[in-house]
Amino acid sequence: MISKLRLFFVFITCFIAVHASSQTKVTDLVCEYMHNPIGIDIEKPRLSWKLISDKHNISQKAYEIKVAYSEKDLKANKNLLWHSGKVESSASIHVQYQGQPIPSFKKVYWTVRVWDNKGKLSSWSEPSTWETGVMDDEQWNRASWISVHDEGKITTSLPSQYYRYDFNIEKKVKQARVYITSLGTYKLFLNGSKVSDYIFGPGWTSYHKRLQYQTYDVTEMLDKDNAVGVMLGDGWYRGRMGWQNDRAYYGDRLGLLFMMHLRFSDGSEKWITSNKDWKWSYGPIIWSDHYDGECYDLNKELTGWNLADYNDGEWHKVELLDVTKDNLVANVNELPKIIKELKPIDVFTSPKGELIADLGQNIVGNIRLKVKGLPGDTIIMKYAEVLDNDGNFYTANLRSAKATDYLILNDESEVVYEPNFTFHGFRYVHLQGLRNPLSKDDLTGLAIHSPMRETxxxxxxxxxxxxxxxxxxxxxxxxxxxxxxxxxxxxxxxxxxxxxxxxxxxxxxxxxxxxxxxxxxxxxxxxxxxxxxxxxxxxxxxxxxxxxxxxxxxxxxxxxxxxxxxxxxxxxxxxxxxxxxxxxxxxxxxxxxxxxxxxxxxxxxxxxxxxxxxxxxxxxxxxxxxxxxxxxxxxxxxxxxxxxxxxxxxxxxxxxxxxxxxxxxxxxxxxxxxxxxxxxxxxxxxxxxxxxxxxxxxxxxxxxxxxxxxxxxxxxxxxxxxxxxxxxxxxxxxxxxxxxxxxxxxxxxxxxxxxxxxxxxxxxxxxxxxxxxxxxxxxxxxxxxxxxxxxxxxxxxGGIKSNSEYPAYKYFTLSPHVGGGLTYAKGELITMYGKILSSWNITNGIFNYEIEIPCNTSAKVVLPNAQVADVLIDNKALENNKSLDFKAEGKNVIIELGSGKYKIQYKYNN
Incomplete structure (x- = not known):
């Protein structure tokens, strides 16, 4: 009896496993290309998802979407902002939200399920979210543009500006968001910690027509006593631009606009905004410029300036700045950040006696340097892409860009420094002013660029x-x-x-x-x-x-x-x-x-x-x-x-x-x-x-x-x-x-x-x-x-080719071209529908071709120098496969295939 019961449970388990594995699943939900975005200002955002299945020829026949203000309502099917109902459509990308208007600062949850072409209904996907930013421009009137005193006509880079503001919280915070932008480049701190790894906010746009703001979740960073700290540098707004030594192209005065929205557990709200009560000071960044570099003087360090208990008695009152808010738009693309860190492959002395570190890769970004010295020592860091024919540091191709950072020491303790408001294009770093030998562990290259998912x-x-x-x-x-x-x-x-x-x-x-x-x-x-x-x-x-x-x-x-x-x-x-x-x-x-x-x-x-x-x-x-x-x-x-x-x-x-x-x-x-x-x-x-x-x-x-x-x-x-x-x-x-x-x-x-x-x-x-x-x-x-x-x-x-009649690789071509003595090539591409794979090799005269076609798509597969009688697809003769559409065309064989993974082999007739 026990044996029969055990067999029954094994049978049920296997049946469930097989059934589950064959079910089409919905995954990778994105809103406006982003996973769980916050602070978007699009009234009708577009929703996309992918299907996955271990079966061939899977496509979507219908979908159903639900949207609600809470995950609880979503699951309970109550108070829905939008319920699409069953929509007969193969569309799984850019499905536009058609529900109730969503006001500013609201987070919504959404889920989707689909019916596939095999008649099966998927489970509901795991919920995903999006959150609105400032949907009504009037909301910005809570805050004021603030700045330092008028610094006059800008003819050279001036010291970076430091802003701070203290505030108290007496209630339990349920959610906190910051909405921030600037004239110039900002770095945002809350209670001494950087709010984000993003760099060079608010990004570079046509500032007078489109000025981006960013939204940050700071819920977990708050305490009872709090301090906001913001650093501003010249950046693209006021720094040197172009090759004619132009400066302050967009304006002479830097500025800050800041709002923090607090939602408390008791349902009440509070706003912390930039206003006349904020204070400002200059600090250790003596000057900064994208072309020329940065000068950082540790003797002017403002220790603890972004903490609540800091004594800002000698700081100055800000001035209100008369700047429009009509051009503010939510951030569309993620800001740049440090994407990769590289250690030098060599540290050496050039024929001219220059101390040079070689990262082995031409990058854009900065370095992180560990250094010790004496008070008043100036460490100079110069940057170059190449060495000259004699092995010396070469910077002539930088033209007037100085591409040099300066660090002025204030004591004998070890310092770790990386620039704040500049970036360089370089492989080699020339260091001057060091009292101790430089090891590879003392220097790190910081590659900075816009975050882009490798596809x-x-x-x-x-x-x-x-x-x-x-x-x-x-x-x-x-x-x-x-x-x-x-x-x-x-x-x-x-x-x-x-x-x-x-x-x-x-x-x-x-x-x-x-x-x-x-x-x-x-x-x-x-x-x-x-x-x-x-x-x-x-x-x-x-x-x-x-x-x-x-x-x-x-x-x-x-x-x-x-x-x-x-x-x-x-x-x-x-x-x-x-x-x-x-x-x-x-x-x-x-x-x-x-x-x-x-x-x-x-x-x-x-x-x-x-x-x-x-x-x-x-x-x-x-x-x-x-x-x-x-x-x-x-x-x-x-x-x-x-x-x-x-x-x-x-x-x-x-x-x-x-x-x-x-x-x-x-x-x-x-x-x-x-x-x-x-x-x-x-x-x-x-x-x-x-x-x-x-x-x-x-x-x-x-x-x-x-x-x-x-x-x-x-x-x-x-x-x-x-x-x-x-x-x-x-x-x-x-x-x-x-x-x-x-x-x-x-x-x-x-x-x-x-x-x-x-x-x-x-x-x-x-x-x-x-x-x-x-x-x-x-x-x-x-x-x-x-x-x-x-x-x-x-x-x-690689053979992966799009078709403009069926965009986003809904229907595409896989047609590898062989030549140049190549015996192997592999191309992969993550599309809106999923992964495409096209990998071929020629071994002992046999063309081996492995492909992958995402669910909800299909492809025309062109096999070069092939004959129908020679082609095996998944170890089965193509000419005997009545379920596939194929033909010979010249020296090629063309097969129409639906989604799935396939292995193709044939004698390559070169």
């Missing part, structure tokens, strides 16, 4: 290509510091639109950049001129430079990338007017001829040049580039207008696009398909942007291939390079694409790798073959634009 992974059998991929990733990390900067080290560090445009798809393979670009695009629209021109940098601090083709087209191409990768229709809607203004500007300039001529353009920036007298370089006519982008952007705008329901607009932009194409053919194309600029970039634009009649495309493709074969290297600059390998593969010349990719000599992607690069260079030849440097005036060793080759590595070698 992509690429690797292959070529170690140099793997290093190239790492260089691309590091270049993105280092330059995605709240805005997509061109370079992080010299007196520039600006959000160049052209760089962001050409790199946007590669960026979205490597990292989740949805909120990063969402924030930046809002500033692009804000800084766009009334006539439609787009500044070359965003936020705009170089007001004379606007409207360059390929740069300004970021206004359309970056939102289009966001749509392709994340299925984000709202960003198309929100940026649409901005897109229209730019296309209308080009149309006005072109007039009835539909040819846009003689305007300001950067052209194919930093294309290959030569010192040979016959100049076999690559100069592509700027008007040809401009009209190519005119065609492309108007064509994309037509598609975008259709997607957001503006069908009449769509027809108008389509007609404009075709007229531009016709004018382009007459002006720039010979009857035999030759372009007036006989360069790689010209043909890449013509082929990629559909600038040619179908009859001439093969001839143009042949001209492109001949040019690559003639030079045996690329000749492209910022405009042509991102298109190069993509177009070569699309015209059937993988051989040339791989030849260019694996080339090690200058000019090539791997040439910098052979020179020890750990990031992407600005030029193809930042370091010349003889080891000397190119022109020091513009020679960055950390510029991400040429890293746009990463898109081809993911989408062609």
């Amino acid at each position: 992509g992974h690429f690797e292959c059998s070529d170690s140099l290509l793997n290093r190239l991929q790492k260089n691309i990733e590091w270049g993105q990390r280092d330059n995605f510091l709240d805005v997509p900067t061109d370079c992080p080290q010299r007196d520039e560090r600006l959000g160049w639109t052209g760089d962001a445009q050409v790199f946007s798809m590669t960026a979205a393979y490597n990292f989740d950049v949805a909120t990063f670009y969402t924030k930046w695009l809002k500033d692009l629209a804000a800084d766009q001129l009334v006539d439609g021109r787009v500044p070359v940098v965003i936020p705009d601090v170089v007001s004379k430079l606007k409207g360059s083709a390929a740069w300004a087209d970021a206004v359309i191409i970056v939102p289009w990338t966001m749509y392709r990768v994340y299925g984000d229709i709202r960003i198309l809607e929100e940026q649409y007017d901005s897109m229209v203004k730019w296309v209308e500007y080009m149309a006005r300039k072109a007039g009835k001829s539909y040819l846009w001529k003689n305007d300001f353009h950067w052209g194919d920036w930093l294309a290959f040049t030569s010192t040979r007298s016959d100049y076999p370089g690559a100069t592509t006519e700027k008007d040809l580039i401009a009209n190519s982008y005119f065609r492309y952007s108007s064509m994309l705008l037509s598609k975008i207008a259709s997607i957001i329901g503006k069908h009449e607009d769509s027809r108008k932009w389509a007609e404009l696009s075709e007229n531009v194409k016709s004018a382009f053919i007459k002006e720039f194309v010979t009857p035999n398909g030759r372009l007036v600029s006989h360069t790689q970039t010209a043909y890449l634009l013509a082929l990629s942007f559909d600038m040619l009649p179908d009859t001439l495309k093969p001839k143009a493709a042949n001209y492109l291939a001949q040019d690559v074969e003639k030079f045996k290297h690329l000749t492209t600059g910022f405009v042509g390079t991102p298109l190069l390998c993509n177009v070569l593969s699309d015209i059937g010349r993988d051989d040339l694409a791989f030849m260019l990719l694996i080339r090690k000599e200058y000019p090539s992607w791997l040439y910098p790798v052979t020179k020890g690069a750990t990031t992407i260079w600005e030029r193809w030849n930042c370091i010349l073959p003889d080891g000397s440097f190119h022109l020091m005036g513009m020679n960055s060793f950390n510029h991400y634009a040429y890293g746009a080759i990463g898109e081809w590595m993911y989408s062609y070698i």
Whole structure:
């Protein structure tokens, strides 16, 4: 009897386990791309989730969402703010909240369940949350902008400002939130502790039009007696900006705006706000600047200044500042923070006798230094990306940026110091003023950038290509510091639109950049001129430079990338007017001829040049580039207008696009398909942007291939390079694409790798073959634009390719391309729906292919050089599998697959 009972329980346990494992589950709930966000100001936020299952071909057929103010009400199905009911839909991303309006400072809970295509209903997901910020601008009237006395016209960096305020709490706090922003860069403390690891708040925006505030949960940081402390530095607001030594671009006076909302257990509330009763003082930060560094004097240390028992009798009363609050917006993207810490790989003395620490990686950020000395000692920390040919510290390429920190000691005790309001682009640190030997344990490199979840992974059998991929990733990390900067080290560090445009798809393979670009695009629209021109940098601090083709087209191409990768229709809607203004500007300039001529353009920036007298370089006519982008952007705008329901607009932009194409053919194309600029970039634009009649495309493709074969290297600059390998593969010349990719000599992607690069260079030849440097005036060793080759590595070698007709990888292509002597490649991508895997290797003539397709998606799988009779899928012959849709097409086999994991094998017919 006992034995039978035991068998019964084993049977029940197994039945439950099998049933549970086969059930579709709902996981990874996000609101506006974020997990449990607080302080958002979006009235109808969008909700997304993922499905997971261990079965094949799982998709969603319906969903149901519930939203409530408490988890208890959610589970009890009471007092719901929104109950969607059962909605017949496969949508599992960007489902817009349709419930009751949610006022300021409210936290809500939500859960979702789904019905799958097998007829099974999932369990309710674990509840997730979002919390509103300041939904009514009038709420800011509780607080006042505060500042120090008027410091006059700013011509140099002044001491950082310290603010403090004491308050008492007599009740038990249930919830506490801080809402804060500043003119300048802030650091926030509560009772002596940093409130957050975030750095450089409130971030860099077009401050007069859009000033972000941040929300922090400080519930667990409060006591009976409390003190708020805030440090302010010049930052982007008042610091040095651009290469013309401009300072205080946005204003001469720093300022602070602060609100703390307290909810007590008895249901009552209290506000702590910035007002005339706050106090301020200068402190140990004598000056700070993003370009020049920071000077910190320990003799002026304000010990305990942010604690409640601090004696602030000698501090000054603040002044109220008359500054608008109408431009305040909630933070969209997370602020930068220290993401990674690196120890030096070497500490050495250069031939000039300089003490240098080598981090082994070019990073952006600061250092943390442990040091001891005597009172009055000044420790000097200088930063550089490279050493010169003799092994000495090299900073000429920083131009006027001093990139130097100073620490002034006050006694003989050990000090741990890291800068507060500056950052540097560097691999090497030159230290002066040390009395004791420097060990590797005394110094730590602090890599700082905007927090971006890693979504992509690429690797292959070529170690140099793997290093190239790492260089691309590091270049993105280092330059995605709240805005997509061109370079992080010299007196520039600006959000160049052209760089962001050409790199946007590669960026979205490597990292989740949805909120990063969402924030930046809002500033692009804000800084766009009334006539439609787009500044070359965003936020705009170089007001004379606007409207360059390929740069300004970021206004359309970056939102289009966001749509392709994340299925984000709202960003198309929100940026649409901005897109229209730019296309209308080009149309006005072109007039009835539909040819846009003689305007300001950067052209194919930093294309290959030569010192040979016959100049076999690559100069592509700027008007040809401009009209190519005119065609492309108007064509994309037509598609975008259709997607957001503006069908009449769509027809108008389509007609404009075709007229531009016709004018382009007459002006720039010979009857035999030759372009007036006989360069790689010209043909890449013509082929990629559909600038040619179908009859001439093969001839143009042949001209492109001949040019690559003639030079045996690329000749492209910022405009042509991102298109190069993509177009070569699309015209059937993988051989040339791989030849260019694996080339090690200058000019090539791997040439910098052979020179020890750990990031992407600005030029193809930042370091010349003889080891000397190119022109020091513009020679960055950390510029991400040429890293746009990463898109081809993911989408062609890895084979993971999006489909704009089914955005967010709802339906996509897996089509690996083999070449370059590679025997193995692996691409991974975390999408809005889940993980895509495409991993192949060729062993003993057998192509082994492992793939993964997320639930609620499907894919077209293209097997290169395959025959149907040879293909095994999960150890079963493909030709005998009647449930799969497949066909032979040329040398390839194409299979349509639903979600799940698959292993494919076949004889590779090279």
